[in-house]
Amino acid sequence: MAVNNIDLPASILQSEDYDLIAYEAQRIVDEVLAQSLLNVQNTTDKNLNENRHNHERGRFIELENDEWQKKLQEKSIVRWPTIAEFINENIGIEKITEYIEKEWKTTPGGQDACWLYAIDFLEKKSLEFNDLYIYRVRYSIPTRRQPIPRQTVSIYFTLDVSKVKPKNTSIQVSFVLETMRLIHYPDTFRFRQTWLENTILLKEKMTNGIDF
Numbered sequence: 586m587a588v589n590n591i592d593l594p595a596s597i598l599q600s601e602d603y604d605l606i607a608y609e610a611q612r613i614v615d616e617v618l619a620q621s622l623l624n625v626q627n628t629t630d631k632n633l634n635e636n637r638h639n640h641e642r643g644r645f646i647e648l649e650n651d652e653w654q655k656k657l658q659e660k661s662i663v664r665w666p667t668i669a670e671f672i673n674e675n676i677g678i679e680k681i682t683e684y685i686e687k688e689w690k691t692t693p694g695g696q697d698a699c700w701l702y703a704i705d706f707l708e709k710k711s712l713e714f715n716d717l718y719i720y721r722v723r724y725s726i727p728t729r730r731q732p733i734p735r736q737t738v739s740i741y742f743t744l745d746v747s748k749v750k751p752k753n754t755s756i757q758v759s760f761v762l763e764t765m766r767l768i769h770y771p772d773t774f775r776f777r778q779t780w781l782e783n784t785i786l787l788k789e790k791m792t793n794g795i796d797f
Contacts, residue, residue: 669752689776
């Protein structure tokens with residue numbers, strides 16, 4: 586015979602309500618704890634994966650840096666001409682080409698074969714104590730579908746030929762990358778292809794954002 590709750594004493598009804606509420610509260614707490622533990626585990630796994638990736642990436646950078654330091658310790662295979670040897674601007678084109686081929690293309694993380702470049706002599710600036718020969722190296726990636734690239738990246742070389750130093754003194758060489766103001770020198774510069782890529786992407790974004 587079924588018994589309705591209204592037939593039970595109030596104390597028993599209150600006790601049953603309390604047990605039901607307590608059970609439901611405990612269930613909610615258990616779910617929250619379980620979800621929290623799952624989130625903690627996922628976060629831990631993610632951190633472990635990130636740490637493992639960072640460790641591997643750090644190891645890669647460390648190895649790359651070791652190769653670069655070893656390269657720096659070795660004597661440069663490019664010998665820049667002396668003041669006496671620098672008889673015209675064509676000497677500059679020859680030596681810049683040699684520098685790119687022997688240094689930048691062999692540097693870890695350096696220039697890929699898909700990048701082509703052209704060197705132009707721009708001008709000669711005659712100052713009181715020296716002559717400055719300015720060259721431009723333009724990089725691009727021509728393809729079969731687009732043999733004439735839309736964008737290029739320029740690097741400007743300055744060959745400083747002193748008028749007052751001994752003739753057997755080597756000329757001074759420096760260069761700047763397009764969009765950058767920092768002056769670089771061959772003996773301390775580490776070529777990074779990402780600089781070329783980032784400049785190309787920046788130019789593409791700017792071009793796409795202009796309506797003609």
